[in-house]
Amino acid sequence: SQTIHQWPATLVQPVGSPLSLECTVEGTSNPNLYWYRQAAGRGLQLLFYSVGIGQISSEVPQNLSASRPQDRQFILSSKKLLLSDSGFYLCAWGGQTNEKLFFGSGTQLSVL
Amino acid sequence: AQSVAQPEDQVNVAEGNPLTVKCTYSVSGNPYLFWYVQYPNRGLQFLLKYITGDNLVKGSYGFEAEFNKSQTSFHLKKPSALVSDSALYFCAVRDPYSSASKIIFGSGTRLSIRP
Numbered sequence: 001s002q003t004i005h006q007w008p009a010t011l012v013q014p015v016g017s018p019l020s021l022e023c024t025v026e027g028t029s030n031p032n033l034y035w036y037r038q039a040a041g042r043g044l045q046l047l048f049y050s051v052g053i054g055q056i057s058s059e060v061p062q063n064l065s066a067s068r069p070q071d072r073q074f075i076l077s078s079k080k081l082l083l084s085d086s087g088f089y090l091c092a093w094g095g096q097t098n099e100k101l102f103f104g105s106g107t108q109l110s111v112l
Numbered sequence: 113a114q115s116v117a118q119p120e121d122q123v124n125v126a127e128g129n130p131l132t133v134k135c136t137y138s139v140s141g142n143p144y145l146f147w148y149v150q151y152p153n154r155g156l157q158f159l160l161k162y163i164t165g166d167n168l169v170k171g172s173y174g175f176e177a178e179f180n181k182s183q184t185s186f187h188l189k190k191p192s193a194l195v196s197d198s199a200l201y202f203c204a205v206r207d208p209y210s211s212a213s214k215i216i217f218g219s220g221t222r223l224s225i226r227p
Contacts, residue, residue: 006155032213043219044156044202051213059214090155094213099163100146101204101215103155 002027006091006104013111019064019078021107023091026072031093033074034101035066038088050074086111114139114207118218125193125225133188133221135203144206145186146215147177149199156202162186173197193225 003026013019025031032051036044046059048066056066063082067075074091091104115138125131137143144163148156160171167179177188186203203218 034213034215036217042200044217046214046216049213049215057214088153092155094215099144100158100161101148101156103148103157105155106153108153 002093002102004091004093004102004104006107008107009105010108011110013081013109015083015111016080019076019081019085019109021076021089021091021109023074023076023104024072025093028072028093028095030071031095033068034092034094035074035076036090036092038090038106040087044090048076081111083111085109114143114205114214114216116203116205116216116218118201118203118221120221121219122222122224125223127195127225127227128192131190131193131197131223131225133201133203133223135186135188135218136184137186137203137205138184139205139207141207143186144208145177145179146204146206147171147175147186147188148202148204148217150202150220151199159188159201195225195227198223198225 006023034049035047038044049057050068064078089107092101094101117136146161147159150156159175160169162169162179170176175190179186200220200222202220206215
């Protein structure tokens with residue numbers, strides 16, 4: 001069966017520090033991968049999605065970047081965190097038909 | 113561009129009563145529509161989807177949703193609410209005629225079921 005792993009679960013980082021959040025998927029190949037951000041327990045904002053290795057689509061210009069170095073690995077990064085980067089980050093994967101998404105358990109990022 | 117709206121921040125219902133959580137959408141073609149539920153500090157869980165076919169879709173935990181093309185709506189419903197249904201609910205849309213992989217979520221509706 002397919003599983004999605006996202007870590008860490010919580011992260012506290014100072015302003016100006018770098019960020020790396022990792023997401024991996026098991027039990028499937030060539031998934032579509034997504035990073036969403038949820039602010040204050042409300043709406044989800046699509047940040048990045050990827051349909052294949054090295055293929056990244058960015059939805060919102062911001063302080064973050066994403067990479068997909070392997071088929072089932074999706075990384076969210078920042079060189080210098082801002083206070084406004086705080087939030088709950090969710091990774092998700094979907095099949096090629098994208099009939100539904102499967103979400104990781106999320107990372108609560110606090111930038112202080 | 114595709115978009116989805118959930119006009120209610122919060123819905124309060126007494127246990128045993130029917131519930132409705134509203135969702136409207138905008139896409140250029142025939143939409144793929146979804147409902148997800150989120151419990152505190154967790155990822156989202158899939159409830160149901162509409163791709164094509166019967167406008168009334170049944171999903172997990174006794175939930176159902178009705179696709180209404182003329183009103184561009186996809187409201188989530190349940191005939192009899194449970195306290196355990198209290199959670200944050202998200203409507204989502206995928207426009208199959210735009211990017212094949214872009215899925216947009218609404219702002220979420222917090223459902224509160226009182227005993």
